[in-house]
Amino acid sequence: MNKVAIVGTGQTPVREHWELPIRHLAVEALLNALNDNNHAVTPQSIYVGNMLSGALSEQEHLGALIADYAALEGTEAVKVEAACASGGAAFRQAVYAVASGTVDSAAIVGVEKLTEMSGKNSSSALATAADADYETSLGLSFVAINALIMRRYMYEYGYEKEDFAYFPAIAHNNAQQNPNAMFHFAFDKEQYRKSKMIADPINLLDSSPIADGAAAAIVVPLEKARKMTNKYVTVEACEVGTDTLALDNRKNPIYLKAVERSTLKAINTAGMNHKNIDFFELHDAFSIITSLSLEASGFCRIGEAIKEVQTGRFNIDGQLPITTHGGLKGRGHPVGATGMYQIVEAVQQLMETAPSALQLDDASVGMAQNIGGSGATVITTLLKRTG
Amino acid sequence: MDIPRYWRLRNQRYKLEGSRCKACGKLFFPPRQICTKCKKREMEPYRFSGRGTIYSYTTVYQTSERFEKQLPSIFAIVKLEEDVLVTAQLADIQEWAVKIGMEVKMVVRKIYEEKQTGPIMYGYKFRPLIDVD
Amino acid sequence: MQHVMKPNRPVGIVGYGAYIPAFRIMSRDISRLWRNEQDLNYLPIEQKSVPGADEDTITMSIEAANNALARARVNPNLIRAIWVGSESHPYAVKPSGTVVAEALEISPHAVSGDFEFACKAGTEAIQAAIGFVGSSMADYALAVGMDTAQGRPGDALEYTAAAGGAAFIIGPAEQAVATIEGSYSYVSDTPDFFRRAYQKFPEHGNRFTGEPAYFHHLRNSVGTLMEEMALKAHDFDYAVFHQPNTKFPVKLAKELGFTRDQIKDGLLVPKIGNTYAGAAVLGLTAILDIAKPGSRILAASFGSGAGSDAFCLSINNQIEEVRTLAPMTTHYVRRSVVIDYGTYARWRTKIIQT
Numbered sequence: 001m002n003k004v005a006i007v008g009t010g011q012t013p014v015r016e017h018w019e020l021p022i023r024h025l026a027v028e029a030l031l032n033a034l035n036d037n038n039h040a041v042t043p044q045s046i047y048v049g050n051m052l053s054g055a056l057s058e059q060e061h062l063g064a065l066i067a068d069y070a071a072l073e074g075t076e077a078v079k080v081e082a083a084c085a086s087g088g089a090a091f092r093q094a095v096y097a098v099a100s101g102t103v104d105s106a107a108i109v110g111v112e113k114l115t116e117m118s119g120k121n122s123s124s125a126l127a128t129a130a131d132a133d134y135e136t137s138l139g140l141s142f143v144a145i146n147a148l149i150m151r152r153y154m155y156e157y158g159y160e161k162e163d164f165a166y167f168p169a170i171a172h173n174n175a176q177q178n179p180n181a182m183f184h185f186a187f188d189k190e191q192y193r194k195s196k197m198i199a200d201p202i203n204l205l206d207s208s209p210i211a212d213g214a215a216a217a218i219v220v221p222l223e224k225a226r227k228m229t230n231k232y233v234t235v236e237a238c239e240v241g242t243d244t245l246a247l248d249n250r251k252n253p254i255y256l257k258a259v260e261r262s263t264l265k266a267i268n269t270a271g272m273n274h275k276n277i278d279f280f281e282l283h284d285a286f287s288i289i290t291s292l293s294l295e296a297s298g299f300c301r302i303g304e305a306i307k308e309v310q311t312g313r314f315n316i317d318g319q320l321p322i323t324t325h326g327g328l329k330g331r332g333h334p335v336g337a338t339g340m341y342q343i344v345e346a347v348q349q350l351m352e353t354a355p356s357a358l359q360l361d362d363a364s365v366g367m368a369q370n371i372g373g374s375g376a377t378v379i380t381t382l383l384k385r386t387g
Numbered sequence: 388m389d390i391p392r393y394w395r396l397r398n399q400r401y402k403l404e405g406s407r408c409k410a411c412g413k414l415f416f417p418p419r420q421i422c423t424k425c426k427k428r429e430m431e432p433y434r435f436s437g438r439g440t441i442y443s444y445t446t447v448y449q450t451s452e453r454f455e456k457q458l459p460s461i462f463a464i465v466k467l468e469e470d471v472l473v474t475a476q477l478a479d480i481q482e483w484a485v486k487i488g489m490e491v492k493m494v495v496r497k498i499y500e501e502k503q504t505g506p507i508m509y510g511y512k513f514r515p516l517i518d519v520d
Numbered sequence: 521m522q523h524v525m526k527p528n529r530p531v532g533i534v535g536y537g538a539y540i541p542a543f544r545i546m547s548r549d550i551s552r553l554w555r556n557e558q559d560l561n562y563l564p565i566e567q568k569s570v571p572g573a574d575e576d577t578i579t580m581s582i583e584a585a586n587n588a589l590a591r592a593r594v595n596p597n598l599i600r601a602i603w604v605g606s607e608s609h610p611y612a613v614k615p616s617g618t619v620v621a622e623a624l625e626i627s628p629h630a631v632s633g634d635f636e637f638a639c640k641a642g643t644e645a646i647q648a649a650i651g652f653v654g655s656s657m658a659d660y661a662l663a664v665g666m667d668t669a670q671g672r673p674g675d676a677l678e679y680t681a682a683a684g685g686a687a688f689i690i691g692p693a694e695q696a697v698a699t700i701e702g703s704y705s706y707v708s709d710t711p712d713f714f715r716r717a718y719q720k721f722p723e724h725g726n727r728f729t730g731e732p733a734y735f736h737h738l739r740n741s742v743g744t745l746m747e748e749m750a751l752k753a754h755d756f757d758y759a760v761f762h763q764p765n766t767k768f769p770v771k772l773a774k775e776l777g778f779t780r781d782q783i784k785d786g787l788l789v790p791k792i793g794n795t796y797a798g799a800a801v802l803g804l805t806a807i808l809d810i811a812k813p814g815s816r817i818l819a820a821s822f823g824s825g826a827g828s829d830a831f832c833l834s835i836n837n838q839i840e841e842v843r844t845l846a847p848m849t850t851h852y853v854r855r856s857v858v859i860d861y862g863t864y865a866r867w868r869t870k871i872i873q874t
Contacts, residue, residue: 118452134474137392141447248472496575517847
């Protein structure tokens with residue numbers, strides 16, 4: 001298998017892009033990536049990560065559409081779907097294609113447009129990530145499922161609602177410095193306490209926002225990258241783990257087994273250990289998921305993520321910074337694009353092109369973890385800087 | 388209108404019918420074709436008693452259009468006495484009264500109705516016990 | 521000519537079950553909204569039951585029928601008829617009974633159909649079940665009287681139109697907790713109260729509902745039953761009548777020679793309201809919960825339009841074993857969560873929602 005490198009990235013700001021259709025967002029990010037670092041790549045295949053174009057833009061068949069509008073007529077292009085992990089799943093397919101030697105270059109674009117219809121439509125569309133027969137058709141929203149996890153977690157480990165404020169606070173602090181982020185405000189504990197409940201105990205400040213955006217990357221064989229440029233990042237691992245779709249089918253609903261599975265596989269593939277990882281772009285769709293991700297990934301003991309965050313360990317200047325560009329909470333969560341935003345942001349840290357206030361010193365390995373549903377699909381990617 | 392789904396699931400929705408592995412005895416709700424434990428494909432229908440305790444719960448204030456007229460609504464994961472978890476709405480209870488660990492019993496209630504003209508979907512919910520339950 | 525009806529094979533109630541929703545609205549709250557509390561001294565009842573937003577005649581019938589089945593201790597497969605009597609069937613076309621039958625594992629070998637006869641739809645179903653089992657066409661039949669009655673906001677009926685009912689499994693007398701010794705039905709074309717197709721709220725004939733409707737029909741049904749069975753009021757230990765308010769059944773009982781003591785246990789209307797097709801039969805379940813073996817009960821319904829079914833029952837020894845197998849009627853009466861008019865109006869879809 002060829003080793004794979006990322007030679008270019010691109011993104012659009014995460015916003016409510018009323019004026020732009022889904023194809024425009026995707027093409028914008030894709031073209032930015034293709035022309036990144038002053039080298040023009042013509043990809044041999046395109047993988048589009050997207051969850052809800054059919055439900056919300058009434059547009060499936062994104063692969064050919066985006067190839068066409070990117071002036072890449074004739075190029076192989078398909079859409080990959082794995083709920084909120086669609087971006088990571090598309091990236092995984094591109095890495096496969098290049099590693100196998102089937103193609104010499106591949107582009108991945110994660111794109112999502114959640115604001116095309118009313119918020120209610122978006123809510124029901126997002127809930128399709130859960131079990132339709134036994135969760136959503138009984139009236140459970142996606143937030144409700146996560147609230148059920150959070151309540152039990154609080155009960156078992158004895159936490160109060162306010163203890164969770166640290167995670168979104170970090171995300172918002174970092175997002176303030178990221179021009180592409182959706183939110184540019186910080187909040188204090190009092191605001192967190194007063195925030196509107198969506199599904200008790202999850203409030204608005206626990207929840208990543210519905211947003212539009214696209215993020216893209218170009219992958220090529222490492223040998224080719226070396227010839228093209230000295231600015232590239234290697235893909236040390238990209239591994240997928242799965243779990244039951246329905247939360248109540250799990251042996252332990254407050255432990256993300258698929259996070260454990262995919263992290264262990266990735267670390268194993270990369271031949272690394274936890275100490276090698278300098279920062280962690282995690283999937284903070286809700287505050288509780290940050291806790292569970294840190295624990296199941298092996299960075300914290302079970303039930304202790306909230307104790308750890310209070311030490312400052314996960315701050316931008318901490319020992320293991322998380323959500324360095326704002327995460328899902330601060331940057332925004334255009335679901336099918338999120339996995340690619342994480343990778344693009346990790347690449348920025350490793351290439352030292354992050355906004356200066358967010359730039360980490362000497363980061364050499366970054367981990368990005370994209371979660372679909374309430375932990376049913378988890379894709380963990382380990383990226384390493386060169387030089 | 389998802390009438391085929393509703394009709395197909397009536398044994399689950401009205402009677403909490405799951406499945407039992409004939410080979411190893413493991414119980415499942417919802418029913419499955421293959422046992423996740425012993426991987427045998429010998430499953431038989433199994434009707435759960437409908438009694439259990441609350442494992443977790445949430446009061447929902449925002450939801451999809453189909454369910455928003457019911458807001459706020461309370462959902463719970465119920466641990467059935469057969470040690471299987473099931474997620475459902477709670478009935479006949481106000482939020483302040485809900486506690487993790489409290490005993491509940493399955494009832495059949497309206498899940499939703501398709502406007503004034505469509506079908507009424509019935510299915511399991513759980514309510515607190517009353518006296519001799 | 522004998523008018524009282526008795527089947528060839530003696531039959532009785534093998535299992536019974538009640539259901540009343542958990543929620544209540546105080547009559548005072550209704551008065552505050554519509555009459556500025558000027559009628560507090562004339563309120564027909566104290567409070568009435570209100571179904572939860574997720575309840576209807578079908579779900580409530582399932583609950584009551586489950587209770588009846590628990591007490592009957594018979595295999596549901598042996599029940600060959602499911603008849604639900606109600607004026608509030610959720611569907612105009614599609615039977616309530618098939619959902620109940622499916623939920624109780626009675627189907628598919630059964631007959632099922634909905635009964636409608638205003639407030640006597642439930643006892644009408646019982647009469648049919650007596651015939652069905654009494655003729656030996658089947659060993660068991662399930663008859664339910666259940667309603668989620670609606671009164672137009674501000675109308676006098678709004679004080680009383682309530683929700684609840686009861687289910688009965690009728691079977692051979694030798695297995696019965698109460699044997700049905702005889703029954704009688706009396707009908708005439710009397711337009712005292714009606715609801716046209718597609719209308720949400722009923723119309724009523726004001727004072728016409730009393731003398732020519734309620735009193736006339738009940739007087740004749742109960743009178744004929746007692747006369748032909750050679751029974752006097754004092755031969756009964758308990759009596760229960762249809763109870764649209766507190767005043768009517770009390771007045772009727774007195775006229776027919778029954779004491780306050782005989783009717784007090786079945787008189788649930790002050791606490792739960794008029795449960796329409798559920799009213800007389802719910803009163804009957806409250807009596808079955810406490811009556812001693814050997815005691816005799818008179819139960820009579822009234823349905824607008826109009827008619828009355830009257831039953832004479834005697835309690836058997838088996839009743840002692842089955843009472844605690846399901847929640848008793850008083851448990852449901854006591855289970856009371858008071859809601860305000862706004863919640864009630866929302867749940868009962870009195871607020872127009874598009």
